[in-house]
């Protein structure tokens with residue numbers, strides 16, 4: 001497999017000969033106002049440009065997976081760029097309706113036993129924060145990829161560390177794990193995705209896996225920088241376990 005970090009949670013995953021696009025957030029730098037009630041109210045989103053052209057990103061995509069419909073995972077630029085008959089996977093019927101309302105005709109709700117062209121896609125749970133903020137943040141999912149010729153990949157999505165993430169790791173024993181690690185927050189309510197201590201918990205649960213931290217430094221409410229995470233994993237001695245890609249960087253496993 002090959003995993004390319006595009007920007008924020010947007011990934012291109014080549015897996016068992018298929019090209020998956022995950023959480024396409026494809027607007028030009030600065031196209032949207034900042035998320036309110038959070039840091040950097042003077043900076044528009046996305047904070048940075050795409051590292052490559054939209055045409056490159058969407059060329060020959062076999063399926064798109066949208067883990068939830070927040071703007072930084074599914075935006076108008078993506079809706080405009082993608083062919084309306086492309087295969088789309090979403091987390092539930094509610095999201096399917098919205099994606100269909102945007103004109104997409106081939107939308108499927110991910111299940112725990114979804115199969116797409118030989119690739120097993122297993123929907124996983126996530127919690128987009130802890131406590132009260134969860135009601136505001138709404139439902140999210142992750143996905144496990146399995147294929148006889150490939151290592152198992154777990155894309156955790158917009159979730160903090162909690163018991164269901166541990167269960168996915170124990171059940172599916174992923175060799176590659178992608179976490180959303182920017183520790184994005186509003187001014188109140190705490191982490192919406194993983195911070196460095198969450199990532200350390202993922203490492204402890206899967207000490208032999210490669211953990212890739214994405215969703216960093218791309219939208220205004222981030223609180224964990226790549227540099228701070230790199231310092232942290234160096235201190236913990238786990239810098240060969242936890243990878244912190246720049247936008248555009250890719251890995252082959």
Ligand SMILES: [Zn+2]
Pocket residue numbers: 009070072073158215
């Ligand atoms: Zn997000």
